[in-house]
Amino acid sequence: MSPVERDLAHAIESLYARGVTDGLPVVPPTRALVERAVAASGREAGELVALVPPNYGRATVEKIAINAVMAGCRPEYLPVVIAAVDAVCDEAFDLHGVSATTNAPSPLVIVNGPIRGPLEINSGAGVFGSGWRANATIGRAVRLVCVNLGGARPGVVSMSTLAHPGRYTYCIGEHEEASPWESLAVEHGFAPEQSTVALLAADAPLGVYAQRSRTPEDLLPTLAASMAVISHHKMTHWGDTLVVLSPEHAKILGAAGWKKADVRRWLHERLQWPVCELVPGHNGGEGLPEHVLAKFAHPAAERAMIPKFRSPENIKLVVAGGTAGRFSAIVPGWTFSKGSNLVFRRVLS
């Protein structure tokens, strides 16, 4: 083995030994690589971006840059990683719960705006898949920050029973160019020329195959049936959840004159059930919690309707994926009452 090879092997193994990887090898964070990443951020190395729950490590620009280098980020990704770290540390995101829970969520980064172009953030074919450095490493950098600065070590602080593969990386762009509607970010008050990240504490995507659908009336019941089983089929009062429409599915809705708000309202109205069908023990042991059941004299006969989602606005629509294929995906949020919420940040670059 040459001295160079020995150094490389030592670097990789010593970082494993320090317990700072996600199970895959990391790029050794040399001072030169980190300084280059800090310079590309346009910010001071010592600037504090956030404290990372649950251990509240200090995410300075330099610490974020170290983790981003390890994840394999190019220096120019730093502004996106910094915005994403800032977002997950927002109180509304509840990273403490997200990182510690026995449930499975992982922060999903959704990128909007012009920065998708120069950074080559994939929003098209295979959007949730492998093969794109920006998606792979930006999502991974956020994960490494959660572990190395937040303390979310699997089996120590992070006690998820199952977790999911998005805990290696979870980052998509919105395919704004293939959407009939305003983007997720514009819908939430940002200008089209601004770049943003939106962070959702999310379970794994559930694919919805709707290949024979040609009208909204075909497509929406199919999507709704997959949304009905989020968490479990009797879970109600759920919060922010992502519906990722493929360009072909979005086109069906847009061409028929449906706005995003129309789609949200339709789905919200469809996804409601009477109390009597939500009593624990009827069609499954799960069901309405005791404090909700207590509001009704005879829950087993009660016909009052309870919605799956707290409001239509909790159903977040994004267009992403390749332009061929009538497939969409439901990305359940970890968003029960008092839990996590979708959080936006502008990317400053």
Add this chain to the structure above:
Amino acid sequence: MTEYLDPTDSVAVPRKTAPRPASLDGKVVTLLDISKAQGNHLLDRLEELLRERATPKAIIRKKKPTFARPAPDVLRQEIVGATDVVVEGLAD
């Protein structure tokens, strides 16, 4: 040898657990319900057993508003100021 920068933060090290008391006799014990379904059942039973098998000075019951978030500061301060031992009940 090349220098590698530290991706962690020294302040964010895991906390040590508090020393365990040898006995619960004469101690104030707080049973903290984290608001998970049926957590109260577990803590009810623990309270029963504690009263049967030990002689604590008092048993205090407290509840977090939600299991999904840390206990609010006010609640934490209330517990810290008034108790010797805390038992937190996970459930489901």
